[in-house]
Amino acid sequence: MALSRIWSAFIIIAIVVASIKCFFFGQSDIFNWMVIGKADDPANPLKIDGLIETCWTAVNICLKLIGVMALFMGFMSIAERAGGIRLLSRLIGPFFSKLFPEVPKGHPATGHMVMNFSANLLGLDNAATPFGLKAMESLQELNPSKDTASNAQIMFLCLHASGLTLIPVSIIAIRSSLNSANPTEIFIPCMIATFVATMAAMLIVSFKQKINVFQPVILAWVLGISSIIALLVLYLVSLSTTGLQEFSGILSNGLLLLIFFLIILGALYKKINVYDSFVEGAKGGFETAIRIIPYLVGMLIAISLLRTSGAFGIVIDGIKYVCALLGADTRFVDGIPTALIKPLSGSGARGMMIDTMTTHGADSFAGRLSAILQGSSDTTFYIIAVYFGAVNIKNTRYAVGSMLLADLAGIITAITLCYMFFG
Structure with missing residues (x-):
């Protein structure tokens, strides 16, 4: 119900704002841009796709996702039949059994x-x-109620949406391409902000589900992960920009290939029919990618309307006006559009970040803040549409509110860190 109200509000607000602009401010083309506008049209004032193009975008996303889904679900199927998923479940079980009490120990989930x-x-x-x-x-x-999100699904999705990431390589690369003097200077604030958002998501959902986060097992895991991240930070700060990017590529892509290698070895040891297992899992990836199309189209068109109507600009101007009225520093406001768009559209937020860095400079306060905000939050509504849509969940309960609160914690932390690191 919460998602339904938010979706309806997006559409109503967008159309009302556009109508006011059309009939009171003479922006007669606004309805055309909202419906048939194209981002690559030189005459498009907002450089944002309209409804028709957004529908194509949603379908293209799902079509591109088919191959990736087939690949990883194929390997997942091999790992399941070889017992790799069960082994992983047993290793992490003591921690997850406390955080996900409804999930039986050793369950593949x-x-x-x-x-x-x-x-x-x-x-x-x-x-x-x-x-x-x-x-x-x-x-x-x-899940005993198939159309309603379970406690475990909400906890998982909120932790996933918090987007804990070690190194925001793509953001560092963009800053480098825009001639930043020190492209890697934002990775520590990004890492800290995502960690805070993840902890906030865990605490918010745990409070709602009455989970005691001060249990020794939970504390041990959280402190252990915190220590590993701290040690990694100490190592990474000693690397150059090139070294950091090379290390990230080796770590991420190397580990991925290692996982594939170990899955195949384990399957051969267990005498599993590897190819048939892969194909069987890949079929599920195709079906899942197709199933999420209507959910993704619905969410993206609402977001498109909200953006093309100019409602975001009104919000930004309002924040800046209030801050100026209170005598507060307004420098952070120029970086805020990235944070507002990120829960709605990853590509839109990336474009907004680049626009902010191009306008104000990659090493300006607004440019640095937009980069940190881009790296410290996730596309909340996209995640809700895709993940809940994939399993036909209609009642998301308190998932949306919890994710947005965790996002807010990440945004506040990002702004605070930007002032601390860059003044």
Whole structure:
């Protein structure tokens, strides 16, 4: 119900704002841009796709996802038949049994969630989505009410949406291409902000589900992960920009190939029919990618209307006006559009970040803040549409509110860190 109200609000607000602009401010072309506008049209004032192009974009995303889904779900199928997922579930079980009390020990869902979190941590977005969708399907098997999100599904999705990432390589590359004097200077604030958002998501959902986060097992895992991240930061700050990018590529892509290698070796040891297992799993990837099309189209058209109507510009101007009225520093406001668009559209937020850095400079306060915000949050509504849509969940309960609160924690942390690191 919450998602339905948000979706309806997006459309209503967008059309009302556009109508006011059309009839009171003489912007007669606004309805045309909202429906048939193309981002690559030189005459398009907002450089944003309209409804028709957005529908094509949604379908293209799903079509491109088919191959990736087939690849990773194929290997996932091999790992399941060889017992790799069960082994992973047993290793992480003591921690997950406390955080996901409804998931039985050793259940495959645990292994799927670990694979998803690991892919996110390494910045492997293409791998994270198939693993995440597989985790949602596994959790759906345990869900007693198939059209309502379970506690475990909400906890998983909120942790996933917090987007804990070690090194934001793509953002560093963009800053480098825009002639930043020190492109890597934002990776520590990004890492800290995503870690805070992840902890906020865990605490918010745990409070709602009455999970005691001060249990020794949970504390041990959280402190252990925190220590590993701290040690990694100490090592990474000693690397040059080129060294950091090379290390990230070796770490992420090397680990991915290592996982594939170990899966095949394990399957051969267990005498599994590797190719048939892969094909069987790949079929599921195709079906899942097709199934999410209507959910993704619905969400993206609402976001498109909200953006093309200019509602975001009104919000930004309002924030800047209030800050100026209160005598507060308004420098952060120029970086805020990235944070507002990121929950709605990853590509839109990336474009906004580049626009901010191009306008104000990659090493300006606004440019640095937009980069940190881009690296410290995730596309919340895209995730909701795709992941809940894949398992036909209609009642998302408190998932949306929890994700947005975690996003807010990440945004506040990002702004605070930007002032601390860059003044």
